[in-house]
Amino acid sequence: MPRGLHRVLGVHHLTNDTFSLRLARDGVDFVPGQCFNIGLPKTAVNREYSSYSGCNEEELQFLIRNVDGGEVSPKLRQVKAGEFIEVDGAYGLFVIDPSLIASTQFCFIATGTGIAPFHCFVKSYPGLKYRIVHGTRYATEAYNRTDYAPGCLVNCTTRDDKGDFHGRVTDYLVTQDLMVATYYYLCGNRNMINDVYDILRAKDISSSQIITEVFF
Ligand SMILES: Cc1cc2nc3c(=O)[nH]c(=O)nc-3n(C[C@H](O)[C@H](O)[C@H](O)COP(=O)(O)OP(=O)(O)OC[C@H]3O[C@@H](n4cnc5c(N)ncnc54)[C@H](O)[C@@H]3O)c2cc1C
Numbered sequence: 001m002p003r004g005l006h007r008v009l010g011v012h013h014l015t016n017d018t019f020s021l022r023l024a025r026d027g028v029d030f031v032p033g034q035c036f037n038i039g040l041p042k043t044a045v046n047r048e049y050s051s052y053s054g055c056n057e058e059e060l061q062f063l064i065r066n067v068d069g070g071e072v073s074p075k076l077r078q079v080k081a082g083e084f085i086e087v088d089g090a091y092g093l094f095v096i097d098p099s100l101i102a103s104t105q106f107c108f109i110a111t112g113t114g115i116a117p118f119h120c121f122v123k124s125y126p127g128l129k130y131r132i133v134h135g136t137r138y139a140t141e142a143y144n145r146t147d148y149a150p151g152c153l154v155n156c157t158t159r160d161d162k163g164d165f166h167g168r169v170t171d172y173l174v175t176q177d178l179m180v181a182t183y184y185y186l187c188g189n190r191n192m193i194n195d196v197y198d199i200l201r202a203k204d205i206s207s208s209q210i211i212t213e214v215f216f
Pocket residue numbers: 035047048049050051062063064065066067069070071072073074092113114116213214215216
């Protein structure tokens with residue numbers, strides 16, 4: 001696995017607690033959906049972050065939520081362009097079988113920064129047939145929603161009614177007729193993933209078509 005120091009190109013603050021971190025790619029390879037271990041140099045502490053940028057882009061980009069009191073994310077939020085970050089990877093099996101892309105419909109279900117690997121899929125695979133159900137507290141947390149094809153993203157908001165649906169992703173999904181031929185990718189917090197998994201199974205979606213990635 002390649003391990004090295006990558007120059008910070010910039011930090012862009014998307015909301016009060018979420019930011020995107022841009023790093024020089026320096027030839028690092030990854031499969032869309034994979035994550036990297038990232039940390040400050042010489043701290044020996046790192047955390048996993050999924051690639052937000054597509055696999056054909058010049059830079060590596062990550063979408064990170066600042067966890068109050070956290071060991072790594074608050075430090076990453078404060079890095080400045082020109083500093084260096086330790087990056088190790090890529091890892092993980094939360095990926096799409098490329099042979100399915102032409103023939104298959106995908107449904108991506110995320111909470112918060114769990115949308116990161118789905119943004120990476122969309123950027124990496126032009127022509128992907130997808131729909132994203134994204135749960136956030138506020139509509140302002142539907143990060144970079146113009147990067148998705150019109151009508152392909154449903155933002156479910158719990159604390160305002162300025163998204164596309166007022167309520168949790170689970171509230172939205174129970175109202176939907178879900179297609180059994182679709183592949184469902186779930187990413188975010190464990191409770192959401194458990195609840196959505198149960199809803200999908202109750203709607204006759206095969207467990208072999210439900211792929212999950214737990215962030216915390
Ligand atoms: C495969 C994988 C990919 C991931 N990709 C991303 C990503 O793309 N973007 C991203 O923002 N995070 C991602 N995470 C989560 C990330 O690895 C860290 O767990 C998170 O940034 C917190 O790290 P910390 O050191 O700041 O907090 P810690 O010091 O690890 O934790 C402090 C406290 O906060 C709690 N906590 C941890 N994470 C969260 C959270 N997200 N929300 C609320 N409470 C939390 C912990 O349980 C602990 O009690 C991913 C995790 C995994 C396993």
